[in-house]
């Protein structure tokens with residue numbers, strides 16, 4: 001869906017294999033069992049009422065989003081590439097991908113960060129304006145001055161219907177997991193110049209095992225229950241040495257507020 005280039009992928013695959021081999025030799029008990037997100041557990045939209053399915057016109061979910069006001073949803077710009085106000089729907093209050101319950105809204109406006117080109121270049125943020133109000137509790141989001149929330153080691157929560165392994169299938173039921181925030185220097189060692197520290201924040205265990213994956217994009221990274229990141233990209237999913245990369249929302253908070261109030 002986006003691209004680290006092929007050479008990078010090969011290097012990454014080799015490094016991940018080497019890391020996994022090392023982990024097996026030195027600490028077999030630390031190798032997380034691949035579970036469905038990857039890792040984590042099932043949950044409901046009752047527990048995460050602001051968790052929205054972003055779907056096509058047939059209500060087939062392809063991304064997540066976070067309700068921040070009755071008619072505004074924060075998601076990833078890369079989720080909206082090629083979409084129009086008539087091609088997408090937002091569904092709230094639906095725990096299962098194959099459910100028919102909840103509230104379906106059409107979208108009257110799609111705002112994509114004007115500088116967005118590719119998730120690996122940053123600016124991966126979009127705000128949708130809904131035609132119908134969502135009767136669900138909204139999430140609050142970080143303000144531009146809240147940069148201390150990203151201290152390395154801080155526990156963050158990820159939520160989504162994405163695949164439960166790289167190249168696997170989506171989860172029918174909503175899932176959630178917790179992952180630690182990774183320092184910028186560590187994430188830069190993983191991803192080189194694809195990691196744009198001003199626009200991105202990484203989260204995951206050094207040994208991998210827990211991560212967002214395809215289909216989780218656009219969904220929330222919550223820190224202390226507050227929206228602080230947007231699922232954006234990563235090399236594979238849950239691979240050792242390759243944390244998930246999230247939009248650093250503090251950087252875009254003022255722009256988002258302008259859209260929320262528009």
Ligand code: ARG
Pocket residue numbers: 001162211212213214215216217218231232233234235236237238243244245
């Ligand atoms: N780009 C993916 C999506 O569109 C999200 C990938 C997240 N990857 C990761 N390893 N955390 O759903």
